[in-house]
Amino acid sequence: MNPARRRVRAxxxxxxxxxxxxxxxxxxxxxxxALPSATGAPPYExxxxxxxxxxxxxxxxxxxxxxxxxxxxxxxxxRELLVVCRWADDRSPLPVHIESPRIPASLQDExxxxxxxxxxxxxxxALAEWQRGLEGLVRFRTTPVRREAALRVRLIGKAAPHPxxxxxxxxxxxxxxxxRATGGDPASERIEVRFExxxxxxxxxxxxxxxxxxQIERVVLHxxxxxxxxxxxxxxITDLMHESLPDVPTVENLSMQDVNSFVTLYQLPNGxxxxxxxxxxxxxxxxxxxxxxxxxxxxxHVDARHGFELHPPxxxxxxxxxxxxxxxxxxxxxxxxxxxVMVRNYPTIESYVERHxxxxxxxxxxxxxxxxxxxxxxxLRFSLRRPRGALxxxxxxxxxxxxRLFIVSADCPSDRYEAYRPWFDAAxxxxxxxxxxxxxxxxxxxAAPVAPVPEP
Numbered sequence: 001m002n003p004a005r006r007r008v009r010a011x012x013x014x015x016x017x018x019x020x021x022x023x024x025x026x027x028x029x030x031x032x033x034a035l036p037s038a039t040g041a042p043p044y045e046x047x048x049x050x051x052x053x054x055x056x057x058x059x060x061x062x063x064x065x066x067x068x069x070x071x072x073x074x075x076x077x078x079r080e081l082l083v084v085c086r087w088a089d090d091r092s093p094l095p096v097h098i099e100s101p102r103i104p105a106s107l108q109d110e111x112x113x114x115x116x117x118x119x120x121x122x123x124x125x126a127l128a129e130w131q132r133g134l135e136g137l138v139r140f141r142t143t144p145v146r147r148e149a150a151l152r153v154r155l156i157g158k159a160a161p162h163p164x165x166x167x168x169x170x171x172x173x174x175x176x177x178x179x180r181a182t183g184g185d186p187a188s189e190r191i192e193v194r195f196e197x198x199x200x201x202x203x204x205x206x207x208x209x210x211x212x213x214x215q216i217e218r219v220v221l222h223x224x225x226x227x228x229x230x231x232x233x234x235x236x237i238t239d240l241m242h243e244s245l246p247d248v249p250t251v252e253n254l255s256m257q258d259v260n261s262f263v264t265l266y267q268l269p270n271g272x273x274x275x276x277x278x279x280x281x282x283x284x285x286x287x288x289x290x291x292x293x294x295x296x297x298x299x300x301h302v303d304a305r306h307g308f309e310l311h312p313p314x315x316x317x318x319x320x321x322x323x324x325x326x327x328x329x330x331x332x333x334x335x336x337x338x339x340x341v342m343v344r345n346y347p348t349i350e351s352y353v354e355r356h357x358x359x360x361x362x363x364x365x366x367x368x369x370x371x372x373x374x375x376x377x378x379x380l381r382f383s384l385r386r387p388r389g390a391l392x393x394x395x396x397x398x399x400x401x402x403x404r405l406f407i408v409s410a411d412c413p414s415d416r417y418e419a420y421r422p423w424f425d426a427a428x429x430x431x432x433x434x435x436x437x438x439x440x441x442x443x444x445x446x447a448a449p450v451a452p453v454p455e456p
Contacts (some may be wrong), residue, residue, distance in 0.1 A: 044279050048334040064319050064332040065261040069232035072179035079186040080277035084268045085179035085193045086229030093139035097149035098123045101157035107205050119155050122217040133254040137266040152199040160203040171202040171219045173226040193271040197227040235333045294423040306343040307436030313423045337412035337420050339427050346405040349380050349397040374398045375433045392417040
């Protein structure tokens with residue numbers, strides 16, 4: 001078995017499939033609609049305007065999050081509603097039965113055979129990771145008695161089925177009837193709901209043979225996210241709940257945004273109404289900023305880990321990343337422009353570009369190249385045009401001289417570039433480079449231990 005040949009991808013009902021992987025980019029542009037309807041109504045496309053209206057009513061939301069992609073569409077009193085829907089608080093600790101797999105000899109690797117218990121322990125670790133990440137808002141207890149369990153984790157010792165030549169199902173969690181409206185006034189801020197997910201299914205093998213327990217742990221982690229209440233998927237590839245899980249994880253287990261989103265889900269009252277239908281109208285385009293007077297945030301973004309400080313554009317959402325930060329004109333899943341700083345461990349611009357140029361450039365056209373200085377250091381700036389999505393990107397490499405290389409990326413739609421360019425330039429000019437407090441380019445590592453899940 002060659003793990004490098006395997007990609008996993010997830011669909012709206014919790015299917016994990018083989019599919020595309022990710023490159024070096026940590027932030028992705030908005031993609032497909034999130035919440036289709038079983039009734040044939042138009043799909044709901046989350047917008048920052050809807051989110052801002054909801055945030056005004058619930059100002060204590062933890063950000064960044066992908067809450068709109070977690071919601072369920074329900075019918076009540078002839079109205080269609082988007083609602084928060086998850087396990088009721090009084091169901092915790094949630095009883096979970098882990099079904100130990102039967103592994104046929106034909107799937108075993110003769111050199112490195114796997115045991116059924118190793119996969120059961122992987123599922124147990126996945127439960128513990130969710131329990132730890134949600135800081136006690138969700139708790140589990142395992143039970144050996146299947147009929148006592150509210151949730152069953154089925155570990156299936158078979159090769160994943162292939163619906164067609166390009167799709168391989170590695171796991172499934174049915175969300176179609178997971179949430180039901182049971183009462184209340186559809187015009188109120190909260191209705192009565194009932195959430196039930198009886199089982200998640202995970203296949204242990206593909207055409208190359210058995211997956212190893214760590215790979216199965218990631219699949220179970222993803223499926224448990226659906227079983228905890230998430231209907232859709234995140235749009236950010238570094239989130240566990242993104243629709244594709246690359247072979248080499250960009251984060252270990254739950255990302256910051258995964259944790260923020262599920263903590264928010266379980267802190268909001270169950271049945272909270274996010275929005276009422278009908279919907280289907282195209283979201284209004286956001287106005288570009290004023291090109292004449294770029295305004296930077298008064299409070300700087302300080303990253304002591306990697307050794308830099310800058311003032312991003314005023315009002316933009318700031319998100320800390322393992323290799324730096326990103327500022328967004330919008331929210332994490334609906335934005336018009338980004339300004340991102342990454343710090344990598346390379347001595348020169350040329351050593352980095354020689355190795356990673358193809359990953360950064362992709363299908364872009366290089367329309368400009370300029371030697372310059374940024375923060376008193378040598379810099380090389382590329383101007384790129386990306387045909388897909390008609391994007392413009394300014395990519396600046398800054399050689400620090402101490403083993404660190406700064407990569408500053410700013411992008412926006414091409415028809416708004418002249419308006420955004422002064423904002424990008426002003427933010428870049430505010431960059432100050434300092435001594436780091438950690439090794440350059442090294443991602444953060446969780447120090448907190450994973451709390452065990454009580455056994456019977």
